[in-house]
Amino acid sequence: MSELPQTIFVVDDDEAMRDSMTWLLEGEGYRVACFDSAENFLVARHDKMRGCLVLDVRMPEMSGLELHEKLDTLGSELPVIFVTGHGDVPMAVGALQRGACDFIEKPFHNEDLLSRIRRALELDSEIAARRQRDSAISLRMEQLTQREREVMTLVVAGKLNKQIADELDISMKTVEAHRARVMEKMGVRTLAELVKAVMTLN
Template sequence: MSEPQPTIHVVDDDEAMRDSMTWLLESEGYTVACYDSAAGFLAARGDHMRGCIVLDVRMPEMSGLELHEKLEALGSRLPIIFVTGHGDVPMAVSALQRGACDFIEKPFNDEDLLSRIRRALELDAELSAREQRNHAIARRLEQLTLREREVMQLVVAGKLNKQIADALDISMKTVEAHRARVMEKMGVRTLAELVKAVMTLN
C-alpha cells in the first residue's frame, strides 16, 4: 500500500481565511484540503492521513479545542497548529500542554505560518517513520515461537545462556539455537539491537 500524500488540512469557518491559506500553501507546492467546520473534517478523516492540521480555535457548533479532544480520543497523531485570536492564547497554551504541536496568533505573517507548517510536517514524518518501525518489529515478533519468545525475554533481561537453560529446563545447545533464531527472525545482529527493538514496543 502506497504512503498517503502529506496534506495540510485547513479547518476554519472563515471562507476568506481558507482561501488565503490555500493560495499561500499551494503556491509553496503543498497539497491542501479545506473544511468549513470541525464536523466536516471529522467526516472526511481517515486513520492513514498524513500531514498536519491548521485549526481555528473559535468555530461555531464544535470549537477547534473540542475537535482536538475528539481527535485525541480517536488516537489521531496528526500534528495540530492552532490559529488563535489574542484572547485565545491561554486556551492554545492549554492545548499545547495536552499534545497540540503549535499555535499561531492572528494576524500572522506568511513566513511565520510556513515555518510552523514545515516543523509540523517534519514531526509527522518522524512519527510516521517510528510507527512503521514499530509495525515491522511487531510483525517480526509474531514470527517467534512461544519458546523463542521465552528465550528472548530472558536474553533481554540480561540472563546468561546457562541461567536460561536452567530456568527453562533445556540444554545450553538448545538455548543457543533458539537465541540464534531469535536474532535472525528479529533482524538484529547484536544484543543491544535486540534490547532496543523489544523496548520500542514496551
C-alpha cells in the same frame, strides 16, 4: 502499503481565511484540503491521513479545542497547529500541554505560518517512519515460535544462557540455538539492538 501524500488540512469556519490559506499554501506547492467545520473534518478523517492540521480555536458548534480532544481520543497522531486570536493564547498554551504541535496568533505573517507548517510536516514524517519501523518489528516478532519468545523475553531481561536453560528446563545448547534464531528473525546483530527493538513495542 504505500503512504498517502502529506496534505495540509485547514479547518476554519471563516471562508476568507480558508481561501487565503489555500492560495498561500498551494502557491508553495503543498496539497491543501479545507473544511468549514470540525464536524465535517471528522467525517472525512481516517487513520492513514498524513500531513498536518491547521485548526482555528474558535468555531461554532465544535471548537478547535474540542476537535483536538476528540482526535486525541481517536488516537490521531496528525500534528496540530492552532490558529488563535489574542485572547485565546492561554487556551492555545493549554492545548500545547495536551500534545498540540504549535499555535500562531492572528494576524500572522505568512512566513511564520509556513515555518510552523514545515516543522509540523517534519514531525509527521518522523511519526510515519516510527510507525513503519514499529510495524516491521511487530511482523518480525510474529515469526517467533512460543519457545523463541520465551528465550527472547529472558535474554532481554538480562538473564545469562545458563539461567535461561535452568528456568526453561532446556539445555544450554538449545538456548544458544533459540537465541541465534531470535537474533536472525528479529534482524538484529547485538543484544543492545534486540533490547531496543523489544522496548519500542512496550
